[in-house]
Amino acid sequence: MRPIAAGELSEQVTIQRAAVTRGAANAELLTWSNGETVWAKVTERGGREPQLADRPVMLISYEVVIRAGVTVTHSDRLAWGGKVLAIDTVTPLPRGYITLRCMEVEI
Template sequence: MTAIRAGQLTRRIRIQQRSVVQDSFGEALAQWADLITVWAEIQPLSGRELEVAQRISSEVTHQIVVRYQPMFADTRAVAAYRAVYKGRIFDIHASLNEDERNICITLLASEGLNEG
């Protein structure tokens, strides 16, 4: 993708990062905090069904395209993020900066196996 056309990014998504907090008993709890809200294009790529914990689960992989943000430059940090769109949770696995042009970022994500 060389340029982002007007009207291409039609989904408003939240990018979240996991943080660990302690409850009143001192137990560590995982929470998700919003980092940024951006416009995106979400395209499904593939789907599969598999057995997890003796039940059938489905997983769908997606390509999420967003405008370039410096926070997406560190691929290892981005792999710890998730995207949320209308209650749907997408676990982000990688970010791709096409041709290193800093125009758009493609996030490779999956949906369905867990809740982040």
């Protein structure tokens, strides 16, 4: 893999973290709060249209490269340009970068 130039990290993404709280009927409520906003290289890797509950959905996969130094897990998600990307995998790269394989779901 070739080195990543600083100018390639041209998109800003916000890492969002999940928090579980209890509602009125003691039901679990999942809420998201914004964490760090970091510079990233975002690359679309393709899409597919499976059926979900007899309705077509659009799944679009992305590869997001960020600098190491922030804590990010597959339990987090990314907000980017009006889109929400669920993180599937987190892979450290040499030279201080992290690759995030993400999925956007459009219903």
